Structure formats: C-alpha cells, structure tokens
Amino acid sequence: MISKCANSRCDTSFRRLSEGRLFGFELRSPSHPCKDVPNGVYERGAERATVHFWLCGPCADAMTLSFNPREGVTMQPRPRV
Numbered sequence: 472m473i474s475k476c477a478n479s480r481c482d483t484s485f486r487r488l489s490e491g492r493l494f495g496f497e498l499r500s501p502s503h504p505c506k507d508v509p510n511g512v513y514e515r516g517a518e519r520a521t522v523h524f525w526l527c528g529p530c531a532d533a534m535t536l537s538f539n540p541r542e543g544v545t546m547q548p549r550p551r552v
Contacts, residue, residue, distance in 0.1 A: 476527040477536060477544055483527035492531035494524045496538035505540045 476483045476491070485491075498508065498520045508522050524536055524544050534546045 473523055473525045475525075476530055477524040478526060478530045478534065478546060481527060481530050483530075485525050485527075491525055491527040494526070494536045494538075494544075495521045496524075496544075497521050498540065505543060508543070 473485045473493075475481070475485060477494075483491075498505075499518070522538070524538075526534060526536065531549075533549055535549045536544055536546055538544050
C-alpha cells in the first residue's frame, strides 16, 4: 500500500489518486527479494506482479521514477519539454 511520496526527502502523505503521479512497474518471475518491493510479492509465487510508487504533485513536476530489480526505485530529473 502506498502511504507517502516515493521521494525520500518528501513527507507528503498519499490521499488522492488525482494528486501527483502513480507509477506501476511490472516484475516478471519475482523470486529474489528486491529493494523497495514488499516481501509478499515474492511469497505469492506469481509469474508477474506489479509494484506501485507515487510522487506527490510538486515532486512529479520535477522528477520521474525508474525501477531496476537490483537497485529498486530511483528518481531522475524530469526531461524538459
């Protein structure tokens, strides 16, 4: 369950899906524990699972998220358009 912004420097609590940006990352054959992924994902033994992270509005305006099974979720500056 998402409880706060994925930015470790931000304490904004998740309240509404309409505020900020939700990210979903698919794991295929999740079998080895990974940083930022709840243990329950591995215990289910599913072939695929989706993990979700949320950035609050101000953080989502400046940053985006990526996910790597070895490193977990990481933030990068959002590309300027």
